[in-house]
Amino acid sequence: MTQRGQQLLDEINLAFPVDRRHILERLATAARRSGLRIALVGGLPREALRCLGGQRPRENLYDELRDIDVVVEGDAIHFARELYRNLPGELVVNEAFGTATLVTEGIAIDLTSSRRESYSAPGQLPEVDTGGVRLEEDLLRRDFSVNAVAVELSPDQGVLLDPLGGEADLRARQVRILHSASFHDDPTRLFRALRYSIRLNAELEPASMAAFHRAIEEDMLDTLSPERVRYELECICREERWHEIWAVMDLAQILPGLHDALGGISSWWTLEQGSSLDIVLRNQREVLEGTELEPWLVRLAWATLSMRDTWFEAAMNRIGIFPRHIRSMQTARHLLISVPERLSSDMPPSGIVDLLEHFPRESVALAMLIHMPVDDRGVSTRRAMLNYLLDYSLVRPELSGHELIRLGIPAGPAVGECHRRLRALRLDGHIVSEEDERNVVMRMVNLGESSADQATTDGD
Numbered sequence: 101m102t103q104r105g106q107q108l109l110d111e112i113n114l115a116f117p118v119d120r121r122h123i124l125e126r127l128a129t130a131a132r133r134s135g136l137r138i139a140l141v142g143g144l145p146r147e148a149l150r151c152l153g154g155q156r157p158r159e160n161l162y163d164e165l166r167d168i169d170v171v172v173e174g175d176a177i178h179f180a181r182e183l184y185r186n187l188p189g190e191l192v193v194n195e196a197f198g199t200a201t202l203v204t205e206g207i208a209i210d211l212t213s214s215r216r217e218s219y220s221a222p223g224q225l226p227e228v229d230t231g232g233v234r235l236e237e238d239l240l241r242r243d244f245s246v247n248a249v250a251v252e253l254s255p256d257q258g259v260l261l262d263p264l265g266g267e268a269d270l271r272a273r274q275v276r277i278l279h280s281a282s283f284h285d286d287p288t289r290l291f292r293a294l295r296y297s298i299r300l301n302a303e304l305e306p307a308s309m310a311a312f313h314r315a316i317e318e319d320m321l322d323t324l325s326p327e328r329v330r331y332e333l334e335c336i337c338r339e340e341r342w343h344e345i346w347a348v349m350d351l352a353q354i355l356p357g358l359h360d361a362l363g364g365i366s367s368w369w370t371l372e373q374g375s376s377l378d379i380v381l382r383n384q385r386e387v388l389e390g391t392e393l394e395p396w397l398v399r400l401a402w403a404t405l406s407m408r409d410t411w412f413e414a415a416m417n418r419i420g421i422f423p424r425h426i427r428s429m430q431t432a433r434h435l436l437i438s439v440p441e442r443l444s445s446d447m448p449p450s451g452i453v454d455l456l457e458h459f460p461r462e463s464v465a466l467a468m469l470i471h472m473p474v475d476d477r478g479v480s481t482r483r484a485m486l487n488y489l490l491d492y493s494l495v496r497p498e499l500s501g502h503e504l505i506r507l508g509i510p511a512g513p514a515v516g517e518c519h520r521r522l523r524a525l526r527l528d529g530h531i532v533s534e535e536d537e538r539n540v541v542m543r544m545v546n547l548g549e550s551s552a553d554q555a556t557t558d559g560d
C-alpha cells in the first residue's frame with residue numbers, strides 16, 4: 101500500500117454510490133480467490149486523481165463513468181468467470197482478445213489480461229502478447245501518461261502504479277504520449293488526444309504535439325477504417341464540450357484529413373450555438389423517443405449542416421455513419437432547405453401537417469433539433485415543427501374507415517380523402533368530438549360531391 105494509492109482508493113470508494121461499493125469489494129475478493137494480481141486502470145483512477153487534485157467534483161464521477169477498466173496480471177477470462185460467480189450480471193467473453201466484459205448494476209466492467217502490443221501497420225489492430233506480462237509493463241502500451249495510471253486492488257490493495265508520471269501530467273495539465281510512434285501505431289489516438297485535452301483542460305505536451313502533426317502530415321488518418329473513425333467521433337459527440345473538440349479537430353486538420361468537405365465546417369457555427377443545441381436536446385428529449393437517433397448523432401448532423409450536399413454522402417461514408425442515418429440526415433437537410441420559408445407556427449395546424457407529413461418523422465425530429473433560428477421567423481418555424489411532432493401528427497379522427505363506409509362514404513379512395521378532411525377539421529379546431537365527425541360526414545353524404553370543408557362551412 102502507498103499513501104497516495106490508498107487515498108486514491110478511498111476517493112474511488114467515496115465516488116461510488118453506497119449501493120455500488122460492493123463491486124470493488126467483489127473484484128478484490130475474486131482476485132484473492134483466483135490468486136491473480138489485478139488493478140483498476142484508465143478512466144476511473146484518472147478521474148479520481150482529478151478529484152483529489154481539486155480539478156473536478158466527485159459527485160458526478162460515477163454517473164459519468166463509461167466503464168470500469170480492470171487489468172488482470174494473468175488470465176482475465178478465468179478471473180471474469182470467478183467474478184461472475186459472486187457478482188451477477190451479463191458476462192461476455194472474447195477468447196480471441198483475452199478480454200471479458202461483465203455488465204452488472206448498469207455498469208460495464210471491462211477485464212483485460214495485461215499485455216504487450218505490437219503494430220504491424222499503422223491503423224491496424226495490434227498483435228497482442230499476454231504471456232507473463234506484469235501490470236507495470238501493460239501500462240507502457242497505453243495511449244497517454246494520464247491513462248497509464250493504475251491502482252492495485254489485490255494482492256497489495258492500495259498500491260499506486262504510475263510509472264510514467266500520469267499524476268504529475270494531470271497536475272501540469274498536459275496530455276503526453278508514451279513513445280514517439282504512438283500516433284502512427286494507433287491513429288485513433290489523434291482523436292483521443294484532442295478529446296482529453298479539452299476534457300482535462302490540458303495542452304498537448306510539446307513533443308507529443310510534434311508527433312501529432314507528423315502523423316497528420318503523413319496521412320495516418322487514411323489508415324483508419326470508417327468504423328474506427330465513427331467510434332471516435334461518437335465518443336467525441338458524447339462529451340460535454342463536444343463542440344469545442346469539433347472546432348479543435350477542424351483547426352488541427354483532422355476534419356479535412358478525413359474528407360476535404362469536412363474542412364472548415366466549424367467556421368459556420370459558434371460555441372454558443374452549440375450550447376443552444378444542447379439546451380434544445382435536453383428540453384425536447386421526447387422528440388427522439390421512438391426514433392433511432394441518439395443525441396450524439398444529432399450533434400454530428402448539426403456540426404455538419406453547412407456542408408454542401410454534393411459531398412455530404414461521401415464524407416459521411418468516410419466517417420462510418422450508417423446508410424440509414426445518412427438518409428435521415430439528408431432528408432432533414434432537404435427539409436430545412438425546402439420547407440422553412442413556408443412554415444410558421446401562425447399557420448393553421450392542418451397546413452403544417454400538409455407540409456411535414458411527407459417527411460419521415462425521424463427526419464422532422466432531426467430538422468427541428470438542428471434548425472438554428474436567427475430571427476423570430478426561425479423561432480416560429482421551429483415551433484411549428486415541434487407542434488407537429490408533439491401534437492398535430494398524433495391527431496386522428498375517431499371514426500374508422502368502416503364507420504365512414506357505414507355512414508355512406510363510398511368504399512375506395514373517398515374514404516381516405518374523407519379521413520384526411522376530418523383530420524384537418526379536427527386539427528384546426530372546427531370539430532372536436534365523434535358526434536361532430538358524424539355530422540360532417542352525414543352532410544358530405546347528403547351533399548354528394550361536396551367536400552367536408554364545405555359540409556362544415558354550410559353547417560356553421
Ligand code: CTP
Nearest residue numbers: 142143144166169241242243247248286288289
Ligand atoms: N487505451 C489506449 N489506446 C486507445 C484506447 C484506449 O491506450 N486507443 C487505453 C487507455 O489506457 C485507456 C483505457 O485503454 O485509459 C480504456 O480506454 P477507454 O475505455 O476508451 O477510455 P477511459 O480511459 O476509460 O476514459 P473515458 O471513457 O473517460 O474516455
